[in-house]
Amino acid sequence: MEIREATAADTAAISETARAALVLDAEQAPSLVARLLRPPQGRRWRVLVTGDLDGVLFASVSGGDGSAGYVDLLAVASGSQGMGRGRALVTAAEDWFRGQGAAEARFAGNPPCYAWPGIDVRYTPAACLAESLGYERYTVAWNMTADLTADLSTRPDLTRLAGKGVSVHRAGQADMGPVLAFVREHWSDNWAWETEQSTGCHYASRDGEILGFAAWGARPAWFGPMGVAEAARGLGVGRVLLRRCLAEQRAAGLTSAQISWVGPLGFYSRAVGARAERVFWLYRKDLR
């Protein structure tokens, strides 16, 4: 089976293949493809397609030591499934990973530019494909869903915070520099990259010092990232920042938001009644 590297001329066909294969995400498939085609600078990545463009695989190598290769997106159009295209694409990606010096291949998100944290368990044939190629399931991840018709008021919290000298702002263009510096200092370049891609960003400060931030819209329906500096935790800053972002997403016409690759289940559940919903299996395989 012919597998080759995609060219710019293949972009429309790739989007169509992704839309036709990703039945749980058909609407978002073109924007996922567009996102993966614009990763952060310095990332090593490659798009492989079948000769007939009915199958596509986005591959990348981890930043830093480059020890892991990631299958970022795999899609075979529904009418062409079950004929070996998926297997051939993954095998070709593994060859490329080896050539890049990667010791391991993963079906997992390569932050900060990823489609999902891993294989959504409901894409069961993809999990079967990974297992049949010798991949081991090593952990589980999940997204949470926030219902935007819920109560997202912030007034009492804002009054209480004001009493402690804390104010909350929407980040305008001039604020983004200091906010991104705060994100880099307390978390990572990865989070700063995602925050830069956001549609809306809010931050809390006291005496000119940023205490926490939250962003949404790096992908239209997605919330995150968000973080509160350790010294400011427990004040209720996170809850206000979360609610401010979600209220903006509601104003933008959304009825629910995805909180991706969640850590603190209890925080999101208590703050806005979010529920764990999409569950992902992460797979890996030794390439040596």
Ligand SMILES: CC(C)(COP(=O)(O)OP(=O)(O)OC[C@H]1O[C@@H](n2cnc3c(N)ncnc32)[C@H](O)[C@@H]1OP(=O)(O)O)[C@@H](O)C(=O)NCCC(=O)NCCS
């Ligand atoms: C997952 C997917 C890429 C597989 O591509 P494919 O070309 O159909 O797969 P292949 O024909 O190469 O099959 C390879 C192996 O995958 C597994 N597999 C493929 N289709 C399967 C199905 N319907 N049920 C169970 N296992 C399946 C099998 O283990 C198969 O090997 P076998 O036939 O020797 O048992 C394709 O089903 C797809 O695009 N699905 C929707 C998109 C998707 O799930 N992407 C991943 C999102 S996280």
